[in-house]
């Protein structure tokens with residue numbers, strides 16, 4: 001399943017992501033794709049808000065993994081692979097493996113920025129969100145749902 005949303009402002013991106021966040025059930029991996037400044041962190045903030053996270057969600061560029069508690073006691077993890085990427089290959093597989101990212105996959109909802117740097121580690125069942133520039137203040141947001149359909 002794939003759907004596209006044309007966002008005309010940062011606020012529209014936040015609102016779209018919050019609506020999505022309100023529907024999510026753990027465990028779930030969400031891979032965020034798109035170049036620098038595409039809006040990956042903004043989508044992560046919106047998803048967190050939709051999940052009921054009250055804390056301020058900041059970019060984990062330097063902290064690598066941020067952890068938030070959900071209202072029902074569940075966990076939201078927010079990971080940014082950017083700083084872990086190899087300068088030549090753009091890959092972060094070894095570094096992110098060492099960080100233990102895969103152990104988080106069944107523990108809650110995991111948001112991964114720069115997910116293309118760790119493609120081999122991503123579980124097949126996940127949600128992909130790709131952001132692309134669509135003119136000043138605009139982003140084309142494509143969501144592809146690779147989750148197995150719920151039974152029944």
Ligand SMILES: Nc1ncnc2c1ncn2[C@@H]1O[C@H](COP(=O)(O)OP(=O)(O)OP(=O)(O)O)[C@@H](O)[C@H]1O
Nearest residue numbers: 007009010013036037038039040041042137138139
């Ligand atoms: N329609 C839009 N949706 C999302 N962000 C937008 C939009 N229009 C403009 N922007 C701007 O683009 C920037 C997105 O920043 P954000 O930190 O979310 O990007 P990022 O993809 O996480 O970047 P990085 O690769 O550095 O982590 C913000 O400054 C935001 O205001």
Ligand SMILES: [Mg+2]
Nearest residue numbers: 040041059113
């Ligand atoms: Mg970011």
